[in-house]
Amino acid sequence: MNFKDNKAIYLQIADRIGNDILNCHLPVDGKIPSVREMAAMIEVNANTVARTYEYLQQSGIIYTKRGLGYFVSPDAHDIIVSQRKQLLTEHGEMDYFLSQLKAVGITPDELKQIYSEFLNK
Amino acid sequence: MLQIKDLKFSYLKPNRELFNDFSLDLLPGNVYGLLGKNGAGKSTLIYLMTGLLTPVSGQVTLDGNDVRRRLPITLSDMFLVPEEFDLPHISLNKFISINAPFYPRFSMDDMNRYLDIFEIEHNIKLQSLSMGQKKKVFMSFALATNTQVLIMDEPTNGLDIPSKSQFRKIIAMGMNDEKLMLFSTHQVRDIEAILDHVTIIDQSRVLLNTSIADVSSRLAFRQLRDGDRPLLVQQGPMGSMAVVPASPNEETQVDLEMLFNATLQQPQAIKELFSKNS
Numbered sequence A: 001m002n003f004k005d006n007k008a009i010y011l012q013i014a015d016r017i018g019n020d021i022l023n024c025h026l027p028v029d030g031k032i033p034s035v036r037e038m039a040a041m042i043e044v045n046a047n048t049v050a051r052t053y054e055y056l057q058q059s060g061i062i063y064t065k066r067g068l069g070y071f072v073s074p075d076a077h078d079i080i081v082s083q084r085k086q087l088l089t090e091h092g093e094m095d096y097f098l099s100q101l102k103a104v105g106i107t108p109d110e111l112k113q114i115y116s117e118f119l120n121k
Numbered sequence B: 001m002l003q004i005k006d007l008k009f010s011y012l013k014p015n016r017e018l019f020n021d022f023s024l025d026l027l028p029g030n031v032y033g034l035l036g037k038n039g040a041g042k043s044t045l046i047y048l049m050t051g052l053l054t055p056v057s058g059q060v061t062l063d064g065n066d067v068r069r070r071l072p073i074t075l076s077d078m079f080l081v082p083e084e085f086d087l088p089h090i091s092l093n094k095f096i097s098i099n100a101p102f103y104p105r106f107s108m109d110d111m112n113r114y115l116d117i118f119e120i121e122h123n124i125k126l127q128s129l130s131m132g133q134k135k136k137v138f139m140s141f142a143l144a145t146n147t148q149v150l151i152m153d154e155p156t157n158g159l160d161i162p163s164k165s166q167f168r169k170i171i172a173m174g175m176n177d178e179k180l181m182l183f184s185t186h187q188v189r190d191i192e193a194i195l196d197h198v199t200i201i202d203q204s205r206v207l208l209n210t211s212i213a214d215v216s217s218r219l220a221f222r223q224l225r226d227g228d229r230p231l232l233v234q235q236g237p238m239g240s241m242a243v244v245p246a247s248p249n250e251e252t253q254v255d256l257e258m259l260f261n262a263t264l265q266q267p268q269a270i271k272e273l274f275s276k277n278s
Helices: A009-022 A035-042 A046-058 A076-090 A093-103 A108-120 B042-049 B092-102 B108-117 B131-144 B161-174 B188-194 B212-218 B256-265 B267-275
Strands: A062-065 A069-072 B002-010 B017-026 B030-035 B057-062 B078-081 B149-153 B180-184 B197-202 B205-211 B219-223 B232-236 B239-245
Touching: A009 A035, A009 A046, A009 A076, A035 A046, A035 B161, A046 A062, A046 A069, A046 B212, A076 A093, B002 B042, B017 B042, B017 B057, B017 B205, B030 B042, B030 B188, B030 B256, B042 B149, B042 B180, B078 B131, B092 B108, B092 B131, B108 B131, B108 B161, B131 B149, B131 B161, B161 B188, B188 B256, B197 B212, B197 B256, B205 B212, B205 B256, B205 B267, B212 B219, B212 B267, B219 B256, B232 B256, B239 B256, B256 B267
Parallel strands: B030 B180, B030 B197, B078 B149, B149 B180
Antiparallel strands: A062 A069, B002 B017, B002 B057, B197 B205, B219 B239, B232 B239
């Protein structure tokens, strides 16, 4: 795993797990790797992974069964989608994207067309 | 667990005092990165921590026992992988059968698992190995002894690019809450992700000793913005990268190289920032 983003590593791991949930590599109520397994797999410190799991648990994306490990919550999909929407709008990513469009003069109609084509790909 | 108290040490060269009043407390469950400039005393500190050098005054204890006494209970619970070393001209199996009995928690299963990850055959003669391969064999053995304390001096020196990733993997696999690992390094990028604690030393002083999580809550590592009061600015292909005090809820990935440079250049500012309660 390459850590390129400038988000804290534990949040980047959360994003990666989120992606696996959104594209159904990790199904609802499916078990996710243990902290140690995940740490070895992506070559990071186990405490960092533990922090990721704590964060995901607090967000309601995963839940724990005592002695059995961590599992994907039934609501995981919805929670991740709403978290990411919030990030797009509140943290200025959407604003940044729109300002880039404005700077190069892309009109709302053109944007609509580009986005439709993208969705149909 | 491993306690360094009021350590004073100097080599015989005149005016060359390395440590004076140096104290540091290392706890289990952590992987420490020991960073310092060339000649800052990293290797010396490691030899003092493992009882290979005698301090002028002060002491290092492991679970209360002075490491300098080199008691069996201490020696069977710590392992040092120095930067350079020789291995005897015998087979790996022979090496294991001679050395493993000194370590009560040695695991042959672990040993084989680590050798497999490093892609080293099990039935080999140690004299036939290259330096890099020797290092991998010795590091596998070190980890498989399952000692409480595992110290490595410049562990990634001499490893090729794929082995650096293999190294991170076996460390992540071999770590648990009872162990304390400490790696000194110049190559921070090689091991950044497997550390959870950073200790920066300069001539006889601990400039910074804290968890990576603490660093990311106090400092941000990102592009310079207007109005920032940076502790360090570095020019790079992505523009001016800066180390700045983190604003609330700002959590960036810690860049150890920049943290190291900022700490050496602005020790006072770093000290003040990290002495505040978070």
